[in-house]
Amino acid sequence: MLKRVGGEINPEGAVTTISKASFPVPFPAGLEFNSPAHGNWNIVHTGMLMPEVIQIYVCADNCMRGVVLTAAEMNAAERFSFVIIEEDNLLNGNLEDVTIEGVTDVLNKLEQKPxxxxxxxxxxxxxxxCDLDRVYEELEARFPQVVFVRCFMDPIMQKHGVTPDQKLRKAMYDPLTEQKAVSGTVSLIGSDFTLDESSDIRRILRTTGYTLKELPGCxxxxEYQQLGTGELLISCYPPAKYGADILAERLKRQHLYLPGSFDxxxxxxxxQSLVHALRIEKNVLSDDLEAFFEREITLCEDTFRHTKTVIGDTPIVLxxxxxxxxxxxxxxxxxxxFQVTAVYLDSxxxxxxxxxxxxxxxxxxxxxxxTIQAKMRVLPRKSETRTLAIGQKAAWFSGSRNFVNMVQGGGLWGFDGIRRTLELMTxxxxxxxxxxxxxxRKGWGCESCI
Structure with a gap:
């Protein structure tokens, strides 16, 4: 068994004060470490949001383990298949044929096609x-009743250009057919979680008689195809904006990017942008929007005061x-x-x-x-005093048992999102x-077998 030799690890390169940090990457690139905090969603979780579809991965077996386990852990193994690429397929230059025949074999074995x-x-x-155009053209000819969605599991592109996550959130809306917009309908694009019932967006839409359609609710x-009827498209999760822009252009709809914020x-x-886009003329929000803002901010400030009386000067990491x-x-x-002492991030x-x-x-x-710098594997993971952690990685690295267990914003938005965050902290x-x-547990909010 390997044992560490020498004294304490120098945290330089893995820990810095914000005064010395550079933007947008505060830490040098190098060997990376993956902590066991797995609550964030990956491409398998996100893809499973589409109803009545299956996922097929064409990959070498050493890369297949993680995605197979993800599907199994969320009790969705029946919606997951794979085609293994072997060394001979690379040497013989027949990757197109392997992909086509492997996918064909999977679909031929299904009694009911997805x-x-x-x-x-x-x-x-x-x-x-690989000639992917040929692959998809052949598969579409063999299975005309099936829609083939072009997805990518290419981590080599993780830090350059459009990421695999962005490409997937775009691809998942490609099958939406061009159709007439339905008045009074808004579609939320690219989020893994439905907006909270009490979120500002949902409350405004409900008050003004609009219907909100979301993929996680399909x-x-x-029902999925009805997402294309939204007269207004909204995206709130940053990786969703790329695909939502493309979808809005294709469907000839207006797209509002309304990222979650604490400001x-x-x-x-x-x-104000949402109310303007909805063309709301006479309702409690448009007639007295400033009063609405004042009331919401007052509620937030009251919640801040209550939370501070409970938490006091307890150190906070997030x-x-x-x-x-x-x-x-x-x-x-x-x-x-509040006594925020540290923020865990890599960019x-x-x-x-x-x-x-x-x-x-x-x-x-x-x-x-x-969180991914190699030194974080061995730096101390225990706080000397009681610490409140906001997020799973913050909890793991600080050793705190008092932590907010949520990922990716979890459906929070707006003034209500601020208050809900404070309630979760309490x-x-x-x-x-x-x-x-x-x-x-992989995929916060998904069913897990762990």
Whole structure:
């Protein structure tokens, strides 16, 4: 068994203060470490949102293990198949034929054909210059009743250009047929979670008589196709914007990008954009929108005061997987005198540049800690005092049993999202949880067999 030799590990390169951090990548690239906090969704979880479809991965067996386990762990193995690529297929230059015949074999063995197939090609298809157009043309000719969706499992593209996550969230809406918009219908594009019933967007739509359609709420192919009837498209999750823009152009609809935020001013601007796009003329929101904002902010401030009386000066750490705007959350907590000590992240979104600059000026001692830098594997993972962690990675790296167990924003949005975050912090502070049991479960919100 390997044993560490020498003294303490120097955290340089894995931990820094925000005053010394560079934007947008505060840590040097190098050997990476993957912590056992697995609550974030991967491409298998996201693809399973499409109803009445199956996923087929064409890949070498060494890469297949993770995606197979993901499907099994969420009790969806019957909707998952794979085609193994072997060394001979690479040497003989017949990757196209292997892909076509393998997928054909899978579909021929199914008594009932799916409405669509999410066909995932991989890095090897890129390396070998596989003729994917030929692959899809042949499969579409053999199975005209099946829609083949072009998906990619190519982690080589993870940090350059459009990511696999963005490409998948775009591809999942490609089968939507061009159809007439239905008045009073709004479609939310590209999110893994439905918006909370109490979220600002849902409350506004409900008050004004609009219907919100979301992929996570679809149970049939027909319901899925109804997403194309939205007269207005909305996306809230940053990786969804790329695909939503393309879908809006294809369907000739307006698309509003309304990312989740912890900034009062930005939330107000986004709600004003929504109200304007909906062309709401006479209702309680449009006639007295400023009163609505004042009331919502007052409720937020009341919740901040209550949460502070409970949590006090307890150190707080948070991570980027809890929400796409971790620095925004740190900023609003610090503005309300909470003791945020560290943010776990590996890069900083361009959407948080102004927040990064503000923190750099007003809270220069705030620590930024990497999650994938190799030193994080051996640096101490235990806090000397009781710590409140917001997010699974923050919980694992800090060793806290008082943590908020959520990923990717979890359906929170707007002023209500701020209040719900504070409520979750209070709950986490008052009741311990076992991180060893919870954060190893893949896909927060999915059914898990672990």
């Amino acid at each position: 409405k669509a197939v999410l066909l995932f090609t991989v890095c090897l298809h890129h390396f070998l210059g 149970r049939t192919w027909e 009062y001013g930005e939330i107000k601007e986004e709600i 991570d980027y997987l809890f929400h796409p705007r971790p620095l925004g959350l740190a900023k609003i907590l610090l503005e309300h005198e 900083i979104s361009p959407e948080e540049k102004s927040t990064f600059d503000w923190l750099k000026t007003y809270h220069p001692d705030l620590e930024l800690r990497a 709950e986490a502070f008052l009741k311990e949880k076992d991180p060893r049991d919870l954060i190893v």
